[in-house]
Amino acid sequence: MFLRNFWYVAGWDGEIGRTPVARTICNENIVLYRRADRSLVALEDSCPHRLLPLSQGYVEGDRLVCGYHGLEFDGDGACVHMPNQQSIHPEACVQAYPVVEKDRFVWVWIGDKEKADEALVPEIPHASEAGWVFDGGTYDVKCGYELLVDNLMDLSHETYVHPSSIGQLEITESLPQTRSDDESVTVERWMENIVPPPFWANNLKSKEVCDRWQICTFTLPSNVMIDVGVALAGTGAQQGDRSKGVTGIVVNCMTPETETTCRYYWGMVRNFDIDDNGLTQNIKDAQAKVFYEDLEVVEGQQANMLRHPERKLLNFNIDAGGVRARRLIDRALAAAAE
Amino acid sequence: MFLRNFWYVAGWDGEIGRTPVARTICNENIVLYRRADRSLVALEDSCPHRLLPLSQGYVEGDRLVCGYHGLEFDGDGACVHMPNQQSIHPEACVQAYPVVEKDRFVWVWIGDKEKADEALVPEIPHASEAGWVFDGGTYDVKCGYELLVDNLMDLSHETYVHPSSIGQLEITESLPQTRSDDESVTVERWMENIVPPPFWANNLKSKEVCDRWQICTFTLPSNVMIDVGVALAGTGAQQGDRSKGVTGIVVNCMTPETETTCRYYWGMVRNFDIDDNGLTQNIKDAQAKVFYEDLEVVEGQQANMLRHPERKLLNFNIDAGGVRARRLIDRALAAAAE
Amino acid sequence: MFLRNFWYVAGWDGEIGRTPVARTICNENIVLYRRADRSLVALEDSCPHRLLPLSQGYVEGDRLVCGYHGLEFDGDGACVHMPNQQSIHPEACVQAYPVVEKDRFVWVWIGDKEKADEALVPEIPHASEAGWVFDGGTYDVKCGYELLVDNLMDLSHETYVHPSSIGQLEITESLPQTRSDDESVTVERWMENIVPPPFWANNLKSKEVCDRWQICTFTLPSNVMIDVGVALAGTGAQQGDRSKGVTGIVVNCMTPETETTCRYYWGMVRNFDIDDNGLTQNIKDAQAKVFYEDLEVVEGQQANMLRHPERKLLNFNIDAGGVRARRLIDRALAAAAE
Structure with missing residues (x-):
C-alpha cells in the first residue's frame, strides 16, 4: 500500500529531456519527457493499442510517438494521430x-488528478534560494522506502555504519529530542564542545x-530533510545565531x-x-x-525480512523518530482507506 | 495452452547432429540427435531411471546413452541396454x-503420435526448389508466439520499428487487403509507383x-510466410508477371x-x-x-502484459490480419478441447 | 523437511575466523566467528533490533557487534551492550x-540445544590420526542433498560420469554388496585382478x-565416507591385510x-x-x-524434477545403497514427527 495524493520525485531536472524516460512510482509505470519548450509531460507508460511501453518510442515536437x-x-x-486509421479510437488514450x-x-x-496542487510540492529548504547550491545523486534500492526513513530518522547509526567518514562517538552519546505534529516528525541532536570531524573542519576552515547539530525532519509521504552543520563552540548556534x-x-x-x-534521491543544499x-x-x-554503506544495510534488512516475514522489528529509544514517522504514514494510509 | 497435433520447427538442419540437443516445445522437454545414417531421433529429455536430462548424455552408434x-x-x-541389470525394467523407456x-x-x-503425417508438415515455399536458396537464423524470444504473429501480420509497423532499413512511409499509406479461410489468413499489400528502398533497389539493380508487394500468409499453428518483392512499375506484377x-x-x-x-526461426528464400x-x-x-528490433518490441509488450495482466490489446484496422490469425488459433484450441 | 538433532558441517576449520561468516543450514540463517581464543561461536544471523544480518557486522574481542x-x-x-539505551531490552537476544x-x-x-552432545559428531575416519592427512574443498550445489547421497552410494556412475579419471568398466561389472543397520548403510565393492587406473597406479608406485575396493558408508543425517584403495592382487586386502x-x-x-x-564438503584422508x-x-x-562432473549431473536432475514434479525416480539394483539410505532418512523424519 502506498500513500496516494502526494507529489513524488520522478527524477533530477537534468534526467528528463527529449528522450522518453521510464519510471515506476507506487507500482505505476510512467513515462516522462519534455516538450519542445522544456515543459514536462508524464504519461502512463503503455500504448493502449498493443501495450508497448511508450518509453520505447520517441518524442516528436510536443508529442510522444509509439515505437510500434x-x-x-x-x-x-x-x-492525436493514428497512421492508417480514419477515426481515432475513443479508448486510445x-x-x-x-x-x-x-x-x-x-x-x-x-493520486486523484483534481487534488494535485503545486503548492503541496514538498519543500527542499533553500534549494532555489540565492546564495545556496544543491546537487546530489540517485540509488535504486532493494528495500521498501520505510527502512530508509527509519535509517535517516536515527543518525546514531552513523557511528557504526559510517565510522570512517561522518560517524563519531559523540553522536551516539548525545540523546536527541523528538517532536512531532500531524504532518511532520523532527529529531534534533546537539553535540556541544566537540572536535569537528574532517568534513566539517575543512568547510569551517578551523x-x-x-x-554540531543534526535536525532531521520527516514529512509525508517519504521525505527527510536533515539540517546539519557546525559552529564555533558557544557562539550561539543553538540559540539561532549560525x-x-x-x-x-x-x-x-x-x-x-x-x-x-524504491528509488532514493539524495543530495546536499549548502551555503558555503x-x-x-x-x-x-x-x-x-x-x-x-556514505549512502552506499546505508544501502548495504537496508538491503540486508529487507532480504532478511523477506526470508523471515514472521520476524518483527524491535523499537528502542533511538528509534523514536522512525516510530513516529511510521505512525504518521499508517494514519495517513488508514485515513485514505476510510 | 498450445495447439497440439501439429509439426513445429525444432531446429535448422545443421543444428541437429551427433551431439544431443535440448529443446522445449509447447512445454515439452525434448532431446534431438541423428543416427549414424543421419536420420533423426527426438525423445523425451529425461532418463526414466534417475531423471537426468538425456541431453546431458552422448550418442553412440544409433543410441542415446544416459550420462549418469x-x-x-x-x-x-x-x-536397449542397462549396465549391471539382468533384465530391463519395463518402465525404463x-x-x-x-x-x-x-x-x-x-x-x-x-500431439497424438498416430496422427503424425509427413504430408502435414508446413510448406516453406520454394525452399527446396531448384533455382532458389534458403538461409536464416534463430532468436530466443521472451514473449508468447502470438505477439510475433501479430507483428508479422501487420507490416505497417515497419515504418516505425525499422525506419532505417525496410520501413518506408508508403507501407503505412497503402491499405492492405485481408482474406482468410479455415486454415490460413492472408494480408496483401501493393505499393504502386514507389521508389524502392535500398535493399530492393540493389537487388533489382535499378x-x-x-x-512493391508484401503478401503475408499465416497458417496454423504459428507460421507466417511473407511473399515480398518489387518489379518495375506497371510491368504486370500484380497480375502475375514478375x-x-x-x-x-x-x-x-x-x-x-x-x-x-518462444523460439523464432526466421530466414529468406530467394531466386536472385x-x-x-x-x-x-x-x-x-x-x-x-531487423528482427532484433522486433524482438525489443514484442518483449516490451510481454513484460508490460505480465506486469499488468488486466490490460487488454486494442484492435484497429491494421490489426485485421493478426485478429483473424488469433481467431483461427482460438477455434483450433476450442475444437481440440471438445 | 530436514533431520533435526544432528551435527552438520558449517565450514572448514580455516574458513571460520575473526570475520563473521554467514551460512544457511536446514533453512536456518546462522553467523559464525571465533573468539579471541579461537573458540567458536554460532548465532542466529539476525539482529533482534532492526533485523540486519549480524554477519554484516564485525567481531570485537569475544563479541559480535551489529553493523547498524x-x-x-x-x-x-x-x-551485552546497547549504545544509548539505559537498560537492555529483554527481547534483544x-x-x-x-x-x-x-x-x-x-x-x-x-535441533534441541539440550540434546547437543559432542560425542554425536560424525566421525571422519582417521582425519585426526597421526600418519594421515586430510584436505578438500566445497561446492554450493543447486540440488537437495539426497541426490548427492544417491550419487555417492552408487559408484557405478563413475564409468559414465568420470570416464577420463576414476571410472573404469570393471566398476560397473562388479556387483557390490549392500548391508545396513539402524544407523548406517554400507555398499562394498571389490574388483579383483584389475589393472589399476592411473591415480592408483601412481600412488601404489606399481x-x-x-x-581394488570401494566401501561406501552412509550415516545420518547426510554423510558418506568411502573407503577406497588398491593392493597388489591376492595379497589379502579383502581379508584385512592392506x-x-x-x-x-x-x-x-x-x-x-x-x-x-546444499553445500557439499568433500575431501580425502590418506595415509600415503x-x-x-x-x-x-x-x-x-x-x-x-570429478565432483564438478557430479555437480552437473545432480543439478540437471534437480532442474528436471522442478520442471516436472510428477516424475518419480526409478530404483534399479544399482540404487540399493541410495534406496536404503533414503529409507533411514525417512524413518528418522517419521520418528521425529511423532
Whole structure:
C-alpha cells in the first residue's frame, strides 16, 4: 500500500529531456519527457493499442510517438494521430499525471488528478534560494522506502555504519529530542564542545572546538530533510545565531517503486563555497559513498525480512523518530482507506 | 495452452547432429540427435531411471546413452541396454516424437503420435526448389508466439520499428487487403509507383520506380510466410508477371516454448543471385538486425502484459490480419478441447 | 523437511575466523566467528533490533557487534551492550547454536540445544590420526542433498560420469554388496585382478595387477565416507591385510541449505606420502574436477524434477545403497514427527 495524493520525485531536472524516460512510482509505470519548450509531460507508460511501453518510442515536437505503430499522444494523454486509421479510437488514450519541476527535481502527482496542487510540492529548504547550491545523486534500492526513513530518522547509526567518514562517538552519546505534529516528525541532536570531524573542519576552515547539530525532519509521504552543520563552540548556534558556522541540508527523497524497492534521491543544499564546483563534486562523491554503506544495510534488512516475514522489528529509544514517522504514514494510509 | 497435433520447427538442419540437443516445445522437454545414417531421433529429455536430462548424455552408434549410468535408448525410446541389470525394467523407456527433416528445418510432431503425417508438415515455399536458396537464423524470444504473429501480420509497423532499413512511409499509406479461410489468413499489400528502398533497389539493380508487394500468409499453428518483392512499375506484377522483378519469401516459424517464451526461426528464400554466398550472408545479417528490433518490441509488450495482466490489446484496422490469425488459433484450441 | 538433532558441517576449520561468516543450514540463517581464543561461536544471523544480518557486522574481542547500531552480543547470544539505551531490552537476544571443531570441520547442531552432545559428531575416519592427512574443498550445489547421497552410494556412475579419471568398466561389472543397520548403510565393492587406473597406479608406485575396493558408508543425517584403495592382487586386502596397498577415505558431507540446495564438503584422508603437499593439492584439484562432473549431473536432475514434479525416480539394483539410505532418512523424519 502506498500513500496516494502526494507529489513524488520522478527524477533530477537534468534526467528528463527529449528522450522518453521510464519510471515506476507506487507500482505505476510512467513515462516522462519534455516538450519542445522544456515543459514536462508524464504519461502512463503503455500504448493502449498493443501495450508497448511508450518509453520505447520517441518524442516528436510536443508529442510522444509509439515505437510500434506510430500512434501519437499529446501531453494530456490524448491520441492525436493514428497512421492508417480514419477515426481515432475513443479508448486510445493514456492517463496523464500532473508533473512539475521545482527545486531541481521533477515531481509527479500520484493520486486523484483534481487534488494535485503545486503548492503541496514538498519543500527542499533553500534549494532555489540565492546564495545556496544543491546537487546530489540517485540509488535504486532493494528495500521498501520505510527502512530508509527509519535509517535517516536515527543518525546514531552513523557511528557504526559510517565510522570512517561522518560517524563519531559523540553522536551516539548525545540523546536527541523528538517532536512531532500531524504532518511532520523532527529529531534534533546537539553535540556541544566537540572536535569537528574532517568534513566539517575543512568547510569551517578551523579545527577549533565546535557545536554540531543534526535536525532531521520527516514529512509525508517519504521525505527527510536533515539540517546539519557546525559552529564555533558557544557562539550561539543553538540559540539561532549560525554566523560563526557552516550549514547545509542533507536532502533525502525516497520514491516507492514497489513494496520492496524504491528509488532514493539524495543530495546536499549548502551555503558555503557555493561556486566551488570541485567541492560540489567532492561532497556528492562523499555522499555517494556514505549512502552506499546505508544501502548495504537496508538491503540486508529487507532480504532478511523477506526470508523471515514472521520476524518483527524491535523499537528502542533511538528509534523514536522512525516510530513516529511510521505512525504518521499508517494514519495517513488508514485515513485514505476510510 | 498450445495447439497440439501439429509439426513445429525444432531446429535448422545443421543444428541437429551427433551431439544431443535440448529443446522445449509447447512445454515439452525434448532431446534431438541423428543416427549414424543421419536420420533423426527426438525423445523425451529425461532418463526414466534417475531423471537426468538425456541431453546431458552422448550418442553412440544409433543410441542415446544416459550420462549418469549408461542406460542406452534406441530411436523409438526403448531402453536397449542397462549396465549391471539382468533384465530391463519395463518402465525404463521414454516417449519418442515423430521427427522429419524438410525444407532445411527439423520438425517435431507435438500431439497424438498416430496422427503424425509427413504430408502435414508446413510448406516453406520454394525452399527446396531448384533455382532458389534458403538461409536464416534463430532468436530466443521472451514473449508468447502470438505477439510475433501479430507483428508479422501487420507490416505497417515497419515504418516505425525499422525506419532505417525496410520501413518506408508508403507501407503505412497503402491499405492492405485481408482474406482468410479455415486454415490460413492472408494480408496483401501493393505499393504502386514507389521508389524502392535500398535493399530492393540493389537487388533489382535499378533505381527506377517500382511496384512493391508484401503478401503475408499465416497458417496454423504459428507460421507466417511473407511473399515480398518489387518489379518495375506497371510491368504486370500484380497480375502475375514478375519477370521484371525480384522476389523472395520471408520465412517466420515461431515455435512456442512456454506461454511467455518462444523460439523464432526466421530466414529468406530467394531466386536472385542464388550462388552469391556473400549476399546470402548480407541478407541474413540484415534480417538479424531487423528482427532484433522486433524482438525489443514484442518483449516490451510481454513484460508490460505480465506486469499488468488486466490490460487488454486494442484492435484497429491494421490489426485485421493478426485478429483473424488469433481467431483461427482460438477455434483450433476450442475444437481440440471438445 | 530436514533431520533435526544432528551435527552438520558449517565450514572448514580455516574458513571460520575473526570475520563473521554467514551460512544457511536446514533453512536456518546462522553467523559464525571465533573468539579471541579461537573458540567458536554460532548465532542466529539476525539482529533482534532492526533485523540486519549480524554477519554484516564485525567481531570485537569475544563479541559480535551489529553493523547498524552497535548492539553487542556474546557467544551465548545475549545482548551485552546497547549504545544509548539505559537498560537492555529483554527481547534483544539471539539464538546460539552449539558448535564444535573436529576433524578439520566446524560442526553446528541443528535441533534441541539440550540434546547437543559432542560425542554425536560424525566421525571422519582417521582425519585426526597421526600418519594421515586430510584436505578438500566445497561446492554450493543447486540440488537437495539426497541426490548427492544417491550419487555417492552408487559408484557405478563413475564409468559414465568420470570416464577420463576414476571410472573404469570393471566398476560397473562388479556387483557390490549392500548391508545396513539402524544407523548406517554400507555398499562394498571389490574388483579383483584389475589393472589399476592411473591415480592408483601412481600412488601404489606399481602398474601390477591389483585388487581394488570401494566401501561406501552412509550415516545420518547426510554423510558418506568411502573407503577406497588398491593392493597388489591376492595379497589379502579383502581379508584385512592392506600392507601391500595404499588407501584413503573419500569424505562427503552434504549440508542441506534449502529443500533444493546444499553445500557439499568433500575431501580425502590418506595415509600415503602425507608430507607431499604437492600431492595433497593434486588430489584436491582432481577431486574438484570429478565432483564438478557430479555437480552437473545432480543439478540437471534437480532442474528436471522442478520442471516436472510428477516424475518419480526409478530404483534399479544399482540404487540399493541410495534406496536404503533414503529409507533411514525417512524413518528418522517419521520418528521425529511423532
